[in-house]
Amino acid sequence: MPSRGVRRRARHLGLWFVSTGTDVNLDLQRVRIHGTPRASADFVRALEVDRAALRELGGTDEDVDVVVVAPEDGARVSQVIRELVRRDIPCEHAIVAVLPDDDPALELEALGAGASEVIPRRALEPVTFARVLARLRARRRAADGYLAQDRERRATQERYAHVFASVDEGFCIFRMLYDAEGKPVDYVFLEANAAFEGQTGLTDPVGKRATQLVPGLEPIWFERYGHVATTGEPTRFEEHAPVMGRWFSVYATRVGPAERREVALFFQDVTERRRAEQALREREEEARAARASAEAERSLLDTVLTAAPVGIIVADAAGRLLRMNPANERLWGIAPFSSSVAEYGEWKGWWAEGSERQGQRLAAEEWAMARALRGETVPGDLVEIEPFGMAGVRRTMINSAAPVRGADGRVLGAVIAQMDITARVAAEAAVRASEERFRTLADNISQLAWMANERGEIFWFNQRWYDYTGTDTESSKGHGWVAVLDPADRARVEATFERALASGEEWEDTFAMRGKDGRQRSFLTRAMPVRDERGCVVRWFGTNTDVEDRRQQEDALREAIQVRDTFLQVAAHELRTPLTALTLQLETLDWLSRRAIAEPARVAAKVEMAVRQTARLASLIEDLLDVSRITSGRLRLELTELDLAEVVREAATRLQDMAQRAGCELQVEADTVVGHWDRSRVEQVVTNLVSNAIKYGRGKPVEVRVARRDHEALLRVRDHGIGIAAGDRERIFDRFERAVSADHYGGLGLGLYITREIVHAHGGRILVESELPDEGTTFGVELPLAPRVAPEERR
């Protein structure tokens, strides 16, 4: 490193850096040698020679400062030069650097640091040295010619330098470096102002290469600057230097001679601005997106409002109506944009059915909107309205309203939604009325009625059902109703119902159901499926018609027909039997008379029998006529005073023959009992009872008793025959009835019926007692002595 003294003297021609190898006296008169005193003997000798040569050339050596640098210090040359330049060595002094051989990089560095000439050491010969000195001197003389001008320029340069040093903008000059193919690959900084460091973050750039300062610097920079250096076209651009993490705004222009490829840069780190711009762009993008989003929201809201099937009105905090959608117009007609809650009074509305104050007009502040503006959320007011411009028209709607609140909870406005339910209300009313009519009808029909869902679960019964069964909804609903069925029927009924449910066909069945009195009655049950518009069964409607009476009537009718048929059969038999005997007797008489062999006794016997058969026929016919009289109410009594005992005795006499033929003994025990009766009818009663006793008496004695008890005559006829089963004792008095099979016992089966009717006609009664088996039967007749009721009125 040269001392201060050396530097002060090395001011004329230049400063030499000479590498020496030996410790020699370096005070070579006017050639001042600086540096480490290790120049080689060769070099000293060379300098000796050179001094001589210098003199020969007519020069002085005062102008030369030489810095001798040891070969191993070569690497420090540029640093030393830079240090000298940075301090106070005037720039017009030439600096000649003698450098180790074959180190082009070091030469470049020395030049970059400010050396005027670089001489490889191998070329350092006296003559070379002298030649270089001569050249320097010549250059110096040329320079002196422009001294004044130069000074002026320097002043300008100094001013610029001052400006450049003081401006915030970065400034530098560099020389482009090229590779073997002439491609710009780097540059070396020659100059940089104070702001350079601040703008780039790079310190001490002068003398350093760009790639050294910024390893990995992008090739784009070399290309751009190379272009400027080559063409001389200034350029201005803004570029990102990713490796440096900075943005630069650059103005580049070539300076100095073209062949020096020197470029001056004015630049500024615009990273902050770029970032700010980026941030701004991002903010603008965000704002734009927000605007678009808001626009989309607004568009969506518009669409919703337009498409909404409910009338929607939006109001501000004061109640001023801001928006109404088309549905609102359909609901209300052309409605005014009321400007305050008070003006809501112009909207005509009444509380609808189902509201507490049904029928009363809504005051302005009662509208759901007004209440929402007061902070209330209105879930659903039922209101009837008259639309604007449609006097007399009424619509029913549900109004829901809610306040719109700001972030602070303040009510900013309110929204009301109004749904038109007029049609629904009307439909519901129609359904209610229809249901009411249906229930009235269903409760008043004579049938039990019910409805079941599609699975056959009954959910409704009419009142008749409850009245008849005495059950309640809880116990009957679903499948509970089967409890009223006869357990024996249940499985069958459920099966037929299930079949109907499965097939969807009408259900019809007849079965008994238990009433609340515990008695079973027979019901004809029919159920029809009710289908929806798609044909699916949605419910079943069923009825149970009480057919018990009909069933009983049918049974009775069947029985009556059976009885009638039997009777006809019996009647035919009964009529044919005497007719058989009569016919045979008469034909025999005819036969006998033709042959004239008739013996009077035989003829008399046959005629007698014929007469008897005719009487039998007459009696049968009389019985039939009696039945006809009785059923048509034409049984007339002719009351006369008579003795019942006498009637009984006469009848016994008449029946003696029959009794004998039957092998019965008739035992009559009769006290005189006089009363008012119809003689022939009383005879008929006695005859019927006694002949019955003979007929069924199995040849055993028949007892007949007549006695008086208070105001009644008592007649008892007792046999010891086959008896009558207890269950038959009432039946035997019915028409065409008998206790025994018609196959075994003849007779029309009318006797006891006629007998009872006659007894009743006299205001009396007839009783039967029997002890089975074979204990016989006792008939008892009680006849009032004077019938109380006019006989004509009796049937």
Next chain:
Amino acid sequence: MSDDHWHVLVVEDDRDVRDTVIEALEDVGIPAHGAADGAEALEVLRARSDRPPALVLLDLMMPVMNGTQFRERQLADPVLAAIPVVLLSADGSVDAKARALGTAGFLRKPVKLAVLLETAKRFVDGQRG
């Protein structure tokens, strides 16, 4: 009316009819006997099983044992089964019953004397012949 020399048994509950029929048969020389019901008829036939009658005239509607019951028992008894039976009944469906009971014929009450006698003669002559 002979007690044991007869060819026709008249089973009839109505005494007038029974007597009339027997009398009519005997007037033409066909000895006949009467029974008041099926049970009595079986009794009589079994008592005389060595000399079966030529014909049984059988009423249907009778007490104790009716005609149908008699016929069933008769057919069940090998000794009596072959005795010809002709129904004599007022029953409206006597023809059907005759077929059902497998009788030799039927007569409907009231029966013509000629038809009755002709029928009886046919069986009596058939037995004799």
